Amino acid sequence: MKTQDKHIVIVDDHLLVSNSLKRLVESYGPYTVVAQLSNGKELVQYLGDQSDIPGLILLDVKMPVMDGKETIKWLHQQHPEIPVLVLSMDDDERTIISMLKYGAKGYILKDVEPEVFKKAIEDVIHGGFFHTTKTSNILIKELSEISKPQTSLTDRELEFLKLCCTEYTYKEIASQMYLSPKTIDGYRENLFKKFDVKNRIGLVMYALRNGYIRI
Amino acid sequence: MKTQDKHIVIVDDHLLVSNSLKRLVESYGPYTVVAQLSNGKELVQYLGDQSDIPGLILLDVKMPVMDGKETIKWLHQQHPEIPVLVLSMDDDERTIISMLKYGAKGYILKDVEPEVFKKAIEDVIHGGFFHTTKTSNILIKELSEISKPQTSLTDRELEFLKLCCTEYTYKEIASQMYLSPKTIDGYRENLFKKFDVKNRIGLVMYALRNGYIRI
DNA sequence: ATTGAATAGGGGATTTTTCCCCATTTTGGA
DNA sequence: TCCAAAATGGGGAAAAATCCCCTATTCAAT
Incomplete structure (x- = not known):
C-alpha cells in the first residue's frame, strides 16, 4: 500500500x-x-x-x-x-x-x-x-446550519435514539417507551431520513459520531 | 429522582x-x-x-x-x-x-x-x-483473561467486524470480502457468541466500547 | 384562522437478520 | 502425525427490520 x-x-x-x-x-x-x-x-x-x-x-x-x-x-x-x-x-x-x-x-x-x-x-x-x-x-x-446543534432532535426522538444504541429490538423499545411498535417505526423512519442513513447501524454510528450518544 | x-x-x-x-x-x-x-x-x-x-x-x-x-x-x-x-x-x-x-x-x-x-x-x-x-x-x-487483548480476533473476523460497523448489509459485506453470504453468517454467529451479544447493534457497541473499532 | 411540527398509530408487503442444523478444506502446532 | 482451530459454505425457518402507504390529535407560531 x-x-x-x-x-x-x-x-x-x-x-x-x-x-x-x-x-x-x-x-x-x-x-x-x-x-x-x-x-x-x-x-x-x-x-x-x-x-x-x-x-x-x-x-x-x-x-x-x-x-x-x-x-x-x-x-x-x-x-x-x-x-x-x-x-x-x-x-x-x-x-x-x-x-x-x-x-x-x-x-x-x-x-x-x-x-x-x-x-x-x-x-x-x-x-x-x-x-x-x-x-x-x-x-x-x-x-x-451545523453549529445549531446539528439536526436538533425532540425529546422523544432522542430517547428513541438512545434506545436504538442498545440490543433492544424495536418491539422492546416500544414497550419501554410505552408506545405502539408502529409509532416506533415512525420515529425510526423519521430519523433515517433526518440523518440520511440506510439502517439502524448507520443510525447508531451517526449518533455516536455526532455526539448524540456517548459510548 | x-x-x-x-x-x-x-x-x-x-x-x-x-x-x-x-x-x-x-x-x-x-x-x-x-x-x-x-x-x-x-x-x-x-x-x-x-x-x-x-x-x-x-x-x-x-x-x-x-x-x-x-x-x-x-x-x-x-x-x-x-x-x-x-x-x-x-x-x-x-x-x-x-x-x-x-x-x-x-x-x-x-x-x-x-x-x-x-x-x-x-x-x-x-x-x-x-x-x-x-x-x-x-x-x-x-x-x-481480560488483560490478554480481550477476546482476540482473527484477521478475517476483525475485517468482518469493521464492516459490521457500516451501513452495509451482510450481503454487501460478503461481496466486499469475496465470500458467500453463508460464510459471513458464520462469522456473525461466531462473534455474537464470543462477545455475548444478541444482535448486530450489540456487536457494534461492544466493538466500540472495547476498542476494536474507532468511531 | 391556518399551517406545520410533534406525537401517536395502522395496513401490508418485502428484505434482512437471526438461529438452528450441518459439511469440507486448510493450516499451524504439539 | 494427528488434532484443533480457522476458514469456507449450505439448507431451512422464524423473527426482526425496513419501506411504502395512510390517519388523527395537539399545540405553538404566523
Whole structure:
C-alpha cells in the first residue's frame, strides 16, 4: 500500500468526458491517468486489486450502478487518505454539500475553462482544497446550519435514539417507551431520513459520531 | 429522582425466599423492603413508576420472563448508581462472571448463614463490595483473561467486524470480502457468541466500547 | 384562522437478520 | 502425525427490520 502521488484515477461513465479529461490532465505535466473507470463499483474493485493508492481521484456525480455520492461515502470510510476532486454537470446545492461533507477536496463544474480545471487539479493533488465562490458560499451557509446543534432532535426522538444504541429490538423499545411498535417505526423512519442513513447501524454510528450518544 | 438509602427492593420469583429475605433484612435494623418483585420486567416497571431510587436491589438469577442477567444488564445501563447484590442458588462460574461484569457489587449463595448474608447486605448498601473466596478467585482468573487483548480476533473476523460497523448489509459485506453470504453468517454467529451479544447493534457497541473499532 | 411540527398509530408487503442444523478444506502446532 | 482451530459454505425457518402507504390529535407560531 503505497501512495503514488502522480497517479490519477478518473471515474466517469461518459467515455468522451473521461478521455478528454485524461488528455487534459496529462498535458499538464507529470501526471499519469492510471485508470479510467465508469462507476463506483469499478473503483472499489480497482482499489481492491491494486497494491498502490492513487494520488487523486476525479469523480463524477451522476453514474449508473454506484453513483458519486455512494462512492465518496465509501472512499471517506475506506480510503480517507485519497484526495477526491468532484466533477459535475450541475450545481445543485444539496449535491455539493453532500460531496464536500464526505470529504471531497473540491467541486468543479464540467464546463469550466481548462485553466481553472488545471488549478483545481493542482490545488487538490498537492494536498489542498479547491474553492469557487459557489462552494465557499455554500460552505459558510452550511456551517451556520451545523453549529445549531446539528439536526436538533425532540425529546422523544432522542430517547428513541438512545434506545436504538442498545440490543433492544424495536418491539422492546416500544414497550419501554410505552408506545405502539408502529409509532416506533415512525420515529425510526423519521430519523433515517433526518440523518440520511440506510439502517439502524448507520443510525447508531451517526449518533455516536455526532455526539448524540456517548459510548 | 432521589436515592432512598434505606430502601431495599427484592427481585425473586419464589415468594417463600422473597418473604424470608424481607424478614431477615428488616430484622437487621433500619432497612425497609419497599417492593417484592418477581422478575426483571416488574423491576423495570417499578423503577419507571417510582420517583425515588432504592439504595439496594437484591436480585435473583433464575427467573421467568426477564432473568437476572438481563435485568442487571438493564440496570447497568439505566441505573448504574443502584447497588445490586446477586442472590443465587448455584455457583456456576460463567454466571458469576456475567453478573459481576455487569456491575453486581456482590454474589452470594442462597444457602449461606444469616450472619454472612447480613455482612453482604451491609457491605454493599454502604457502597462497598462483598467478596467470598470463590468470587475473588474467579475475578483474579478473569482479570488475566481480560488483560490478554480481550477476546482476540482473527484477521478475517476483525475485517468482518469493521464492516459490521457500516451501513452495509451482510450481503454487501460478503461481496466486499469475496465470500458467500453463508460464510459471513458464520462469522456473525461466531462473534455474537464470543462477545455475548444478541444482535448486530450489540456487536457494534461492544466493538466500540472495547476498542476494536474507532468511531 | 391556518399551517406545520410533534406525537401517536395502522395496513401490508418485502428484505434482512437471526438461529438452528450441518459439511469440507486448510493450516499451524504439539 | 494427528488434532484443533480457522476458514469456507449450505439448507431451512422464524423473527426482526425496513419501506411504502395512510390517519388523527395537539399545540405553538404566523
